[in-house]
Every structure is written in C-alpha cells, then in structure tokens.
Amino acid sequence: MRPVVGGIDLGGTGSRFVMCDAGAICATQVWTTAELGAGDNIARVARIEATLRDLMPPDTVLVGIGIGATGPVDRATGVVHNPDTLPWFSEMPLAGMVEARCGVPVVIDNDAVVAAFAEYEAGAGGRSDRMLMVTLGTGIGVALLEQGRPFRGPRGAHPEGGHIPILEGAGRCYCGADGCWEQLASRQALQAMLRPHLSAEIPDAGLISEAARLAESNPAIARCFSRYGYFLGRGLSALHALYMPEVTVIGGSVAPYLPLFFDDLRDALTRAPGFAVSVDLRVASLGDTSGALGAALMAGEAAARRAPR
Numbered sequence: 201m202r203p204v205v206g207g208i209d210l211g212g213t214g215s216r217f218v219m220c221d222a223g224a225i226c227a228t229q230v231w232t233t234a235e236l237g238a239g240d241n242i243a244r245v246a247r248i249e250a251t252l253r254d255l256m257p258p259d260t261v262l263v264g265i266g267i268g269a270t271g272p273v274d275r276a277t278g279v280v281h282n283p284d285t286l287p288w289f290s291e292m293p294l295a296g297m298v299e300a301r302c303g304v305p306v307v308i309d310n311d312a313v314v315a316a317f318a319e320y321e322a323g324a325g326g327r328s329d330r331m332l333m334v335t336l337g338t339g340i341g342v343a344l345l346e347q348g349r350p351f352r353g354p355r356g357a358h359p360e361g362g363h364i365p366i367l368e369g370a371g372r373c374y375c376g377a378d379g380c381w382e383q384l385a386s387r388q389a390l391q392a393m394l395r396p397h398l399s400a401e402i403p404d405a406g407l408i409s410e411a412a413r414l415a416e417s418n419p420a421i422a423r424c425f426s427r428y429g430y431f432l433g434r435g436l437s438a439l440h441a442l443y444m445p446e447v448t449v450i451g452g453s454v455a456p457y458l459p460l461f462f463d464d465l466r467d468a469l470t471r472a473p474g475f476a477v478s479v480d481l482r483v484a485s486l487g488d489t490s491g492a493l494g495a496a497l498m499a500g501e502a503a504a505r506r507a508p509r
C-alpha cells in the first residue's frame with residue numbers, strides 16, 4: 201500500500217480537495233463551500249471524509265490530511281475563527297473532528313501560508329531560502345518562508361502585511377489604521393482606480409482585463425496601472441527592507457497583469473546600492489490549486505517527520 205496525503209483548501213466561495221501521491225496531485229474535487237458545509241458539524245466532517253476517500257487511488261493508504269482555511273486559524277486548537285466568510289467551518293473543533301473521523305493526523309493553517317508553501321516547494325518560489333509571497337486579491341495576503349518554514353506571530357498567526365500604513369489621509373481601514381497598503385494596492389483598489397475610465401456596463405469581474413486591453417491606447421488607464429505599481433511598491437519596499445527576501449512571489453488575480461505596472465513597481469523598490477534588496481519578482485505559477493496542494497505537502501512533511509527511520 202502506497203502512502204497518500206489529502207489537501208483541502210476551504211475558501212469563502214469554493215473549496216478544493218486534492219489527493220497527493222509522492223508529492224504530486226493524483227486526483228482533485230471542487231465543492232461549493234456552502235454545500236460542503238451544509239447541516240451540522242457531524243454531517244460536514246462526514247462529507248469531508250467521504251470526499252477524501254473517493255479521491256484515493258487503489259492500493260493506497262491515507263497517512264495525513266492538511267487543511268488551509270481563509271481567515272484567522274488557531275493551529276494549536278485546530279479552530280478557524282472566521283464567522284464572516286467561512287461560517288460553516290468556524291468556531292468548531294475542525295482539525296480534531298476530521299482527525300477523529302479519518303483516523304489520521306491533521307495539520308491546519310491559514311490559506312495564505314499553505315499557498316506560499318506550495319509555491320516554495322513546487323512553484324515559482326524554487327525553494328528559495330527567504331521567500332516572500334504577496335497575494336493580490338480582495339485584500340493583500342502576505343506570507344514569509346524562511347527555508348520553507350513560515351514566519352509566525354503569537355499562537356501561530358501569520359503577519360497581516362496588508363495592513364502596513366503607507367499613505368496618510370487615504371481613509372480609515374477596517375483594521376483601525378489609516379491608509380493601509382491593501383486599501384491602495386489590492387485588486388479592489390485597482391478596480392476602483394480604473395472604474396471611472398471604463399464603461400459602466402463592464403462588470404467588476406471583467407474590469408481589469410478590459411483595462412489591460414485598452415492600456416496601450418488610453419493614457420488615463422495606463423496612468424492607473426502606473427499609480428497602482430507605485431502603491432504596490434510602497435508596501436513591498438517596507439517588507440523588503442525588513443525581510444530582505446531572495447525571491448518575491450506575486451500571486452492572486454492581479455498577478456498576471458504585472459507587466460503593465462512592473463516598471464513603476466521596480467522604480468518604487470530601487471534604492472542606493474548600499475541599501476539595495478533583491479528585486480527578483482516572480483508571478484505565482486500554481487494558480488487555484490496552490491492552497492490545497494500546499495496543505496497536502498505540509499501534511500506530507502508532518503507524516504515524514506513522524507515515520508520511523
């Protein structure tokens with residue numbers, strides 16, 4: 201019987217399951233999180249177990265499960281504290297219940313951390329000793345890996361790097377500070393900058409791709425991307441000065457548009473030679489599977505540590 205590990209990425213809208221055999225994905229299933237989370241805690245955990253069992257190839261044995269979840273995750277208690285966007289799986293002993301039901305150890309972590317771990321092990325990070333990952337989505341997620349080990353705050357929390365204050369007078373952020381990085385450099389911020397320059401008929405989901413198409417012929421739109429690159433660089437510059445990463449991986453739905461604002465981003469990051477930090481910026485390469493794959497790889501690493509030598 202070959203050992204396999206399961207990985208689960210619990211998102212606010214969709215949740216992805218993967219089964220990994222020797223570090224590579226051999227099967228995948230995607231759920232709508234509301235359907236996966238229907239009913240009581242016992243029904244939810246039974247659905248998780250059944251999905252994992254369905255994904256196991258013949259002649260394999262499950263040796264571990266990794267879970268990545270959106271929102272604050274207490275790794276010590278295995279509880280997710282995210283009633284706003286993950287109500288079905290919050291405030292319940294999630295890791296403990298899955299462990300008891302499936303009979304194998306479960307590791308649980310924040311989705312930004314597991315996605316960064318996947319990019320480090322199998323994606324654009326290339327096992328760089330000091331890797332910073334910045335995810336540009338609804339907000340800005342930040343994870344730093346030192347030789348593959350995540351930098352953590354108290355109780356395993358990951359740093360909320362999206363809330364570095366970078367511009368006075370930009371308005372109050374929901375975190376309580378004024379002018380946070382994610383207010384100026386998230387996907388939502390870019391959409392808000394572009395919106396006045398595009399037809400009201402274009403939905404938010406298609407706004408950035410339409411703007412990208414027009415940027416070369418429309419100076420006002422090109423200036424939006426330029427300004428976005430500057431704001432992105434303001435926060436990244438602070439992180440670079442502190443962490444001095446070898447490689448910075450840019451993920452999230454804005455990452456593919458990096459060429460449109462790369463020059464302005466690089467200008468904002470450039471310092472005098474004595475203060476220069478690596479500006480090796482790479483676009484994340486694993487896409488939507490990075491969370492579930494990273495969770496599975498973390499579970500695989502934990503299983504290898506437990507295995508008798």
Ligand SMILES: [Zn+2]
Pocket residue numbers: 362363364373374375376377380
């Ligand atoms: Zn904030």
